[in-house]
Amino acid sequence: DKPTLVYFWGTWCPICSITSPAINELANENNYPIVSIAVKSGSDQKLHEYLNDHGYSFITVNDQHGEIFADWQGQVTPSYIILKDNKMTQG
Known part of the structure; x- marks a missing residue:
């Protein structure tokens, strides 16, 4: 019933270094699900x-290869x- 946020980001993305802490706070509040997709950000390790x-x-x-993205x-x-x-809404 709750909306789910899908967050596409990368470890190499300078803007993501600003937005990811806010996404982490939202995830920790546990008000609704968040799934992030790390695009081309290296190995699992x-x-x-x-x-x-x-x-x-x-x-x-x-x-790893940007296929989901x-x-x-x-x-x-x-x-x-x-x-x-x-329904899907992109921002």
Whole structure:
């Protein structure tokens, strides 16, 4: 019933270094689900180290080759998509 935020970002993205702390705060509030997709951000181990180093606890899918991002027709990072009532809104 709650909206889900899908957050596309990258460890290499300078703007994401500003937006990711806010996403982490939202995830910690636990008001609604957040799933992040790390686009072309290296191996699982490198991504895990990055998340730990920055204290990020949001759910993250490693999109090593950008295939998920391409499937969702992503253009820029960060990108935000809200899923609610079987509808998708991109911001």
